[in-house]
Amino acid sequence: MDDELHARYSGKPPIVVDGLTNRFGDFAVHDDLSMEVREGEILGVVGGSGTGKSVLMRSIIGLQTPSDGHISVFGRTITGIDPDQDLGVRCRWGVMFQGGALFSTLTVGENVEVPLKQFYPDIAPELRREIARYKVLLSGLPEDAINKFPSELSGGMKKRAGLARALALDPELLFLDEPTAGLDPIGAAAFDSLTKELKETLGLTVFLITHDLDTLYEICDRVAVIADKQVVAVGTIPELIETGHPWIQEYFGGPRGRAAHAAHERSNE
Numbered sequence: 001m002d003d004e005l006h007a008r009y010s011g012k013p014p015i016v017v018d019g020l021t022n023r024f025g026d027f028a029v030h031d032d033l034s035m036e037v038r039e040g041e042i043l044g045v046v047g048g049s050g051t052g053k054s055v056l057m058r059s060i061i062g063l064q065t066p067s068d069g070h071i072s073v074f075g076r077t078i079t080g081i082d083p084d085q086d087l088g089v090r091c092r093w094g095v096m097f098q099g100g101a102l103f104s105t106l107t108v109g110e111n112v113e114v115p116l117k118q119f120y121p122d123i124a125p126e127l128r129r130e131i132a133r134y135k136v137l138l139s140g141l142p143e144d145a146i147n148k149f150p151s152e153l154s155g156g157m158k159k160r161a162g163l164a165r166a167l168a169l170d171p172e173l174l175f176l177d178e179p180t181a182g183l184d185p186i187g188a189a190a191f192d193s194l195t196k197e198l199k200e201t202l203g204l205t206v207f208l209i210t211h212d213l214d215t216l217y218e219i220c221d222r223v224a225v226i227a228d229k230q231v232v233a234v235g236t237i238p239e240l241i242e243t244g245h246p247w248i249q250e251y252f253g254g255p256r257g258r259a260a261h262a263a264h265e266r267s268n269e
């Protein structure tokens, strides 16, 4: 790690979640959940439907005020910060929400320009358009996608447009919420490759929520498992399987888990 990065992180993991509790009425989604995301890794986050993966992501990016606990990103406390404040840390991450969450009345290029306008209002419009164009191309979209509206895009293209917007501010941290959901296997594999390539070339740290076993096997450095309102295990897939946790056994040992493992073995031959 160079001196600048070292100073930036002071040796601390970019994301630290400590004792997080999220309640909706009487229902607790998380109860004393703790985890860390290490610099430069792709951390896959898995768990059954409704176990609180998206709520966890929303808590980390400050869109969900937790009932209890402490979250820091790049050493800065996130919990308790007004969503409109502290732009210093917010511009260091990019988020691709499930389904892309694009503004339907804006073109792809204009969507990518939104965070640039918000965080750097003084950038000249021409430069802003050029940065947006570069991010669209970086995300693997053809040049002519820039002037299209979301309704004119396929599902896979919408995801790439969402990714382009997430990359708009040159983030150090990228949050991806189910990036391959709804994609055909070829499109999903292509998106996985793109994520890995971007992580390596841009030096990103990636928090990736997914149900996609192939994604976990192919591109995640570690996987965090949410069950019983907590992160019950974090590690490589072999390390997770060794824990013997029943949900983990069922998830990775079931027919889909075995198929993903076999495909991964074949791709490494």
Ligand SMILES: Nc1ncnc2c1ncn2[C@@H]1O[C@H](COP(=O)(O)OP(=O)(O)OP(=O)(O)O)[C@@H](O)[C@H]1O
Residues within 6 Å of the ligand: 024, 029, 047, 048, 049, 050, 051, 052, 053, 054, 055, 056
């Ligand atoms: N704003 C809210 N108000 C009330 N309940 C909520 C709210 N947001 C989330 N929940 C509940 O919290 C639980 C966790 O939701 P979340 O979307 O984080 O699950 P998830 O693990 O991402 O699920 P999936 O894999 O199906 O996307 C769900 O039961 C959901 O209904």
